[in-house]
Amino acid sequence: MQIGQKQIEELMEGSKSIGGFQCYKFGVGVLCKAADIGLETFLLCLEKKSEGCNFSVSFGNALFCKCPLRIFIARETKE
Numbered sequence: 001m002q003i004g005q006k007q008i009e010e011l012m013e014g015s016k017s018i019g020g021f022q023c024y025k026f027g028v029g030v031l032c033k034a035a036d037i038g039l040e041t042f043l044l045c046l047e048k049k050s051e052g053c054n055f056s057v058s059f060g061n062a063l064f065c066k067c068p069l070r071i072f073i074a075r076e077t078k079e
Contacts, residue, residue, distance in 0.1 A: 007072070034065045036074045042066055043074055 033046035045063035050056040055067035065071070
């Protein structure tokens, strides 16, 4: 499924104050691994090295992704 560039740009613009997006690059696509585990505002981060990512949250022994762009992409593409 092709995700609209306009939707992606809007999400990126809305979260600009948080920092850069390491998860997506135009023309390339998704750059990180994450899994939708049914949480409303988080994905399970599957990256071994997530330091430097402004959207990575550690909880217990797991890392979670709170990036609105990555969550949108995961749910739109059902990956």
